[in-house]
Amino acid sequence: xxxxxxxxxxxxxxxxxxxxxxxARWGKLLGGMVLGAxxxxxxxxxxxxxxxxxxxxxxxxxxxxxxxxxxxxLIGGGVFVGAIVGILMSFLIKGANRIRQGILRKxxxxxxxxxxxxxxxxxxxxILGILGxxxxxxxxxxx
Numbered sequence: 001x002x003x004x005x006x007x008x009x010x011x012x013x014x015x016x017x018x019x020x021x022x023x024a025r026w027g028k029l030l031g032g033m034v035l036g037a038x039x040x041x042x043x044x045x046x047x048x049x050x051x052x053x054x055x056x057x058x059x060x061x062x063x064x065x066x067x068x069x070x071x072x073x074l075i076g077g078g079v080f081v082g083a084i085v086g087i088l089m090s091f092l093i094k095g096a097n098r099i100r101q102g103i104l105r106k107x108x109x110x111x112x113x114x115x116x117x118x119x120x121x122x123x124x125x126x127i128l129g130i131l132g133x134x135x136x137x138x139x140x141x142x143x
Contacts, residue, residue, distance in 0.1 A: 012103065017103045020099055020100075020103055021099075021100050021103055021104075023096075023099075024095075024096040024097070024099045024100040024103075024114075025096070025100070027092050027093070027095065027096035027118075028092075028093055028096040028097065028100075030092065031089040031090075031092040031093040031096065032089075032093065034085060034089050035085070035086060035089045035093075038081075038082045038085045038086065038089075039082075041078065041082075042078050042079065042082050045074055045075060045078040046075060046078075049071045049074060049075060052070075052071075052074060084128070087124070088121060088124055088125060088128075091117050091118070091120045091121035091124070092117075092118070092121045094114070094117045095114045095115070095116075095117030095118035095120075095121060096114070096118075097114070098110050098111070098113045098114030098117060099111055099114035099115065099118070100114075101114075102114055
C-alpha cells in the first residue's frame with residue numbers, strides 16, 4: 001500500500017516559501033494591529049462612557065436610568081464586537097504563525113494546520129460580510 005500523499009502533490013520552492021513567509025509576517029502584523037486597535041477602542045468606550053451618555057442625553061429626552069441602560073448597551077456592544085474581532089484575529093495570527101513555522105521546520109502537518117486556520121478566518125469573515133450586506137439591504141428597504 002502507498003503511504004498517504006498530498007492530494008495536489010504540492011512542492012514549495014524557495015520563492016514560494018519566501019512569499020508565504022512574508023505573507024505570514026504581514027498577517028501576524030495585521031492581526032496584532034487590529035487586536036490593539038480594538039482593545040484601545042474598548043478602553044475608550046469604558047473610560048468615556050459617561051461623556052458619550054451625556055452627549056446622547058443632550059440630543060434627546062432620555063431620563064437618568066435610560067442613560068445607564070445606554071452605557072451598558074455601549075459597553076456590551078463593544079465587548080461583543082471585540083470578542084468577534086478577537087476570535088477572527090486569533091485565527092489569522094495562529095494561521096500565520098503555523099504556516100511560517102511549518103515552512104521553517106519543513107513540517108507538513110503544521111503547515112496544513114496553518115492553512116486550516118486561515119480557511120476558518122476567511123469563512124468567518126465571509127459569513128460576517130454576508131450578514132453585514134443583508135443588514136445593509138434591510139436598512140435600505142426600511143427607509
